[in-house]
Amino acid sequence: MLGTAFNSFRILRGPPTTTFFRLQHMDGLFGGVTVQHGNNKPKSLHKTRRIWLPNIHKVSLFSNILQEKFKIRVTTRILRTIDKKGGLDNYLLLTKDKNIDSPYGIELKQKLVLKQAQNQKVIA
Numbered sequence: 816m817l818g819t820a821f822n823s824f825r826i827l828r829g830p831p832t833t834t835f836f837r838l839q840h841m842d843g844l845f846g847g848v849t850v851q852h853g854n855n856k857p858k859s860l861h862k863t864r865r866i867w868l869p870n871i872h873k874v875s876l877f878s879n880i881l882q883e884k885f886k887i888r889v890t891t892r893i894l895r896t897i898d899k900k901g902g903l904d905n906y907l908l909l910t911k912d913k914n915i916d917s918p919y920g921i922e923l924k925q926k927l928v929l930k931q932a933q934n935q936k937v938i939a
Contacts, residue, residue, distance in 0.1 A: 842888065874889055874894065878904055
């Protein structure tokens with residue numbers, strides 16, 4: 816009797832796991848924006864931990880040089896910068912690698928440079 820009652824219980828080990836957001840592993844253009852950590856501090860001065868996530872949207876952007884449409888995760892700040900520079904191609908070509916700050920963005924930039932070089936050879 817004791818054995819059957821004991822088997823009906825489940826042992827929970829520790830609190831449930833929390834989700835950690837790592838932007839480096841996501842394919843997208845984030846421009847150095849990361850998840851920020853800090854405290855909420857209300858009037859009672861009781862601090863509670865929290866995180867602030869960047870404003871990320873999944874958008875379709877067209878590359879004139881590659882003649883392809885890409886579905887990319889982009890922060891709103893980078894989306895405004897892409898509009899300001901005149902499109903995805905100009906943003907990637909005119910921005911330094913350290914400011915792009917994502918492996919996916921640098922890979923796209925290398926594809927653009929190679930395609931542009933091939934087009935230059937065909938014309939010349």
